[in-house]
Amino acid sequence: MHIEFLVEDLSTEEALSYLLPKILSDSITFDTHSFQGKQDLLSKLPKRLKGYKKWIPNDYRILILVDKDNEDCQKLKRKLEKIAVDAGFVTKSLAKGQKKNKYQLINRIMIEELEAWFFGDIQAVTKAYPKVSKNICEKATYRDPDDIKGGTWEALERVLQKAGYHQGGLQKLKAARDIAPQMNPTKNSSKSFQIFYTCLLEIIQTEEI
Numbered sequence: 001m002h003i004e005f006l007v008e009d010l011s012t013e014e015a016l017s018y019l020l021p022k023i024l025s026d027s028i029t030f031d032t033h034s035f036q037g038k039q040d041l042l043s044k045l046p047k048r049l050k051g052y053k054k055w056i057p058n059d060y061r062i063l064i065l066v067d068k069d070n071e072d073c074q075k076l077k078r079k080l081e082k083i084a085v086d087a088g089f090v091t092k093s094l095a096k097g098q099k100k101n102k103y104q105l106i107n108r109i110m111i112e113e114l115e116a117w118f119f120g121d122i123q124a125v126t127k128a129y130p131k132v133s134k135n136i137c138e139k140a141t142y143r144d145p146d147d148i149k150g151g152t153w154e155a156l157e158r159v160l161q162k163a164g165y166h167q168g169g170l171q172k173l174k175a176a177r178d179i180a181p182q183m184n185p186t187k188n189s190s191k192s193f194q195i196f197y198t199c200l201l202e203i204i205q206t207e208e209i
Contacts, residue, residue, distance in 0.1 A: 049087035120190030
């Protein structure tokens with residue numbers, strides 16, 4: 001089995017390059033393709049998926065991963081589902097409940113952004129940046145990684161700068177490169193990460209049947 005990951009930026013691609021080998025079995029290969037932001041991904045997605053449809057084998061899966069940002073989650077999911085269906089794909093959401101439950105494409109939304117996944121594993125953050133307080137997750141502001149007010153990347157920037165890191169502004173690619181290798185996928189408290197992780201486990205189980 002092979003999985004094509006379509007993500008909106010380089011920092012997500014970088015994070016996945018460390019996370020996916022920790023999750024996927026050795027028999028599953030993958031490629032990650034990043035775009036110049038969410039709007040670039042969404043604008044190019046219809047043509048990209050129609051191109052895939054012309055050649056993609058049955059044992060390939062496509063996983064599209066985008067940030068929620070300030071959008072309505074349900075509307076964004078419907079938009080992604082429509083693009084996939086228009087290109088001729090059966091999505092995981094549409095296949096649910098069907099007898100064979102066969103699908104080839106999965107749409108997943110990070111709530112709110114990649115940095116929420118980092119807040120979901122504070123231990124990884126403190127390993128990457130030792131001067132960050134290990135008790136930060138006990139503060140109400142950061143307790144729910146998917147419900148941090150004012151933007152998660154801005155929150156991560158504040159936390160890191162307070163500890164003396166990224167003084168010139170958060171370097172997202174560097175943060176992903178520093179934090180993701182330390183992450184433990186089984187212990188992440190971000191609900192959106194847990195959904196993503198469970199989805200990959202389901203794909204592995206399907207491959208093993």
